[in-house]
Amino acid sequence: MYKYIIFDVDGTLINTEQAVFAAYSRLIYEKLGKKFTDEQMKMAYGVPTGEVLVKLGIENSRGMIDSYRSYLLEFFEKTKAFDGIEEILGTLHEKGIAMGIVSSRDKIEVTQDPCLKSLMKYFQHVISADDTPRHKPHPEPLLKVLELMGADVSEALYIGDTVYDYMCARDAGVDFALALWGARSLEGIEAMYNFKQPGNIAGVV
Template sequence: MYKTIIFDVDGTLINTEQAVLHSLQKMLHVDYNKSVELDDLTFVLGIPGSRSLPQLGISDIDKANERWNYFMKDYFNTIEVFEGIFDLVNHLRDKNINQGIVTSKTKEELKCDFEPFGLMPYLTHIVCADDTEFHKPHPEPLLKFLEIADAKAEQSIYIGDTVYDYECARDAGVDFALALWGCKNHQNIEAKYKLETPLDLIKFI
């Protein structure tokens, strides 16, 4: 039985795909005069800007991230909590199961893009991109979570939607469940469990 449930954020708890991609596309056009199709930007999903922006030829990472976050506000109305997430976190809380997040978002991004949706009160521990030197797919973020939560890897499970999430969990020795509701290419991602809906997780805990 799992005693600790750890969630990714984007593509797992909240649907930010359109906001992330459109704001990046707009930032590239406005600030760098780059016209990039949305399909060519999907590789950024699930990894921090510090890793994705250099792949777009951008060197002033801090400034570009700040502008990217600025344009995210233009698309905030497209962000929503996935159906079934509130039912799941309420069930887990009723069962006294610890819940937390490991995300590639910075603390500032989490404050702007996640906190308004009312999920923070359910989370006992949080690891953001600011909290570790290395980021997903490196295992350090999950290992950091286990440390601060005093949780055992074999009693924990990580739920995410990308191959970066899987690799992070695998190398941290934590079971992985793939959130199919936010995943685009599940055939190419290994997972102990593949969940059609958030409430499917209940079967395994």
């Protein structure tokens, strides 16, 4: 049984796929005059914005990041937590489970998301892309949040929806659970648990 549960955000706590796709689509069309493809979306989801821009052939500058963020915040108004998320967070809180977040979003994208704001009361610590020099799939952000929480890796479970989340947990020595409700692909993921719905988390605490 786990004493610490760490969550990814996009595709795990909140259904933001359409918002992310729409924001990158607008940016790519405006800057490159091209369409944003589903294949590019697979590469972009769960990766820090600056790294995505480089892969897309867009200048990784503060101006480009600010443009993407402004579009994303606009589309955030249409996002919502996955069904059952707030209920399971409440259950875990009542059981005394300590919870944290490790996300590839930067701090502004975390703090200005109205949907995520409503869930923040459940989390002790949040690690965003601004908080560590290296990001997922590197294990550093996950190890950082566990350090802040005073948690041993053997007592923690990381829940995410992408192969980047899995690799982060694997290399940190932390058990990983795949959030099937938000996962786009199972390729390359060898999860300890495959949760079909958020309520399944209650079975491991």
